[in-house]
């Protein structure tokens with residue numbers, strides 16, 4: 001049931017049978033049952049003239065992936081509700097490949113938030129040109145710091161799971177899939193921009209809720225991708241937060257104004 005189980009694939013008959021959902025799918029057992037996480041050869045069978053039959057999982061006797069019939073909006077709502085089935089559908093049974101762009105965009109949102117907080121706290125009296133260059137430089141600096149903190153968070157999670165791995169898994173965890181899952185599940189950071197643009201009294205509370213939402217999504221992504229229990233997933237998230245907080249602490253020791261949204265230091269930003 002581990003994530004590395006795709007090596008034992010039989011030569012697929014997929015192309016000749018008209019089986020499978022993704023064009024160009026070359027091998028069998030590349031999908032997962034969203035209910036029990038068992039590997040599955042196909043999501044549906046295309047009999048003839050568009051007559052489709054959803055495959056039933058051999059292990060749990062439920063449809064392998066009911067979401068293939070659902071509207072994307074419903075799937076998104078289920079993902080927002082952190083349903084494991086929706087996560088499995090997105091991570092295993094679709095070919096979504098936007099994690100890189102999404103990561104950069106999330107970092108830009110975070111950099112903008114920090115930059116905005118910095119503008120609020122700095123009352124500069126320097127000439128206009130100087131202010132403009134300084135502000136631009138500040139934005140790049142915030143982007144770099146946000147990237148470093150994101151990297152520290154991910155390294156914390158991966159280190160914990162790597163150390164924990166011999167005790168918990170027989171097969172090697174698929175860390176590339178996990179990285180993709182973590183980047184995808186950080187989509188909640190996109191909410192930072194509306195939270196900042198529609199500034200009101202509850203903005204600090206909104207930012208905290210967004211942070212909690214992103215961490216919950218990351219937690220669920222780890223749990224689903226590696227098929228591990230909640231405790232391990234929570235500990236992985238805490239390890240990531242710990243390393244991120246340590247990095248923020250060192251930044252602060254160097255007296256950089258990082259405007260971090262790291263939970264431990266959050267309060268003093270507002």
Ligand SMILES: [Zn+2]
Nearest residue numbers: 033036057060
């Ligand atoms: Zn199943």
